[in-house]
Amino acid sequence: MSKIVLITSGQPSLNPRLVKEADALVEAGYEVTLIYQYWNDWATIADETLIASKKWKAIRVGGTPDTNRFSYWKLRIISKIANILSRKIGLKYHLAELSIGRCAMALSRKACKISSDLYIAHNLAALPAAVNAAKRNKAKSGFDAEDLHRYEMSNKATDIHVKLKKFIEEKYFPKVDYLTTSSPQIAAYYKKLFPKLIFNGILNVFPKQENLTIKTSNNHAIKLVWFSQNVGLSRGLQDVFTALKKLQEFEIEFYILGYLSDVMKQKFEEITHHLQFNHPPKIFFQAPIHPDDVQNYLNQFDIGLATEPAFSINNDSALSNKIFTYIQAGLAVIASDTTAQSSLLEEYPNMGMIYKKNDPASLSKVIKTYLEDRTLLLAHQKQAKKYADEELNWEVEKLKFLNIVEQTLATI
Structure with missing residues (x-):
């Protein structure tokens, strides 16, 4: 049984696309572990029931404001300092990795310790973790670009967030074994930026709901x-x-x-x-x-x-x-x-x-x-x-995703 590790700088309840991938991989017979970090309180409450209902394993790193507070605040302070330094001296010396997310390095350390055949990152702050873990464990890595990340907050090339995300993309995109995107337009734009790379489209659709019926509105607001x-x-x-x-x-x-x-x-x-x-x-x-x-x-x-x-x-x-x-x-x-x-x-x-x-x-x-x-x-x-x-359902799109995973693992 092949092992796959999914990595996110968010939480499962905040990323339905990630959860759909994890579920699809388990259904296909893979052993799946998900590594994530704390983001907010209401998602933490939702995670408890969500994770309990799943067949994949979930590991949280980096602490929270209420549990393992020392780790939470230490990583937050380190990330803050890295952001300040990166504005003054640039993105070298791993300042980009420390700046891109509070738990970027914690995610990487944990992922490297888990032996797997494939590491899949969701969100840019998880991308270094997937690439580093794959290199450490002589495995494969993938990245799901749910957004056109460098231009999420601004279109200005001089914006610090654009510079940071551009740096991470250019450093790590060429190192992964596959790339997926959530829309044809994002795939096309990334293709212009990285003409030598292949970007596969996987739409943000959901599983079919056979029990839902259309509610007519003839007699109400x-x-x-x-x-x-x-x-x-x-x-x-x-x-x-x-x-x-x-x-x-x-x-x-x-x-x-x-x-x-x-x-x-x-x-x-x-x-x-x-x-x-x-x-x-x-x-x-x-x-x-x-x-x-x-x-x-x-x-x-x-x-x-x-x-x-x-x-x-x-x-x-x-x-x-x-x-x-x-x-x-x-x-x-x-x-x-x-x-x-x-x-x-x-x-x-x-x-x-x-x-x-x-x-x-x-x-x-x-x-x-x-x-x-x-x-x-x-x-x-x-x-x-x-x-x-x-057509527009996960039953269709997950076959594309599983085919990409299967082809990636076939080259090990």
Whole structure:
């Protein structure tokens, strides 16, 4: 039985793509170990039940604010110092590896101690660990680029985050045995940056949900939903609030699923107050729920919103978890016209509508189309579920992933 180690600088509950890979590998007969680090409290609670239900082994490194505090704070201080030094003297002397993530070196040490045939990294801070462990144990390594990492936060070549991630990519990408990406656009962009490397696309889709049925909305308010791990202002939500102001004569409920800080909640209240609704808008916030329950939760709604504003090259190129989760839950999709989302809805027509990003008037027009034509809404919901059942599902994509793993291990 071949052994495979998955490595992430996040947590299992924060990375459904990682969990899907681990599950697929176990089902295929591999012995799987997942190495991860603490990120936040609510994910730690979710991890307890998630990991207990899995057949793969999970190991956390680097401590938490509540357990093994010395390790947690030591690594945090080291990473902070490395960030400061890297700004002054550059990214040499392993300062890049120490700066890219609090637990980058802890992940590497732990991975090197576990004998395996293949080490797969998720997130750039886990990439050095996979490459180092593969070299130490004379094994193979792979990397899943779920994002166009160097351009996640900024497009400016002079930005320190761009410089750091560019350095890690250029140092470690050529050393792995395979690379996967989460969208055709990310793969194409990375191919321009690394013309000699091969980038395989694995979509962010989810397992088929046979028990979910389409909820019709003929006799009740249309229910819109948006979700993310963290609720903030960089993902187009303020455009939704402005669009709702333009649609006050209609009965609409808007639900937001994700972690909402007190500061962010106050900012949203300020936005809605500034918009001066005639009546308080029906906006509801839902705290994070267990990842396995998300699709059942979403199934009660009519329309899923993918409001990416293309604030970076990555945001324009990525296909998020949310858009595929909406499709699997049988929702019609309203998506901003980012390059990746426009391409997806063009390739898979009649399951949703595109609006002009950062344009609340365009968004309100699209929502109004569904409000006034429930037959169209139902048709798009059914088509989304059809795509999910037949093409846009993990049962299809995991075969691509397992084939890549099998081919990589065959060359040992």
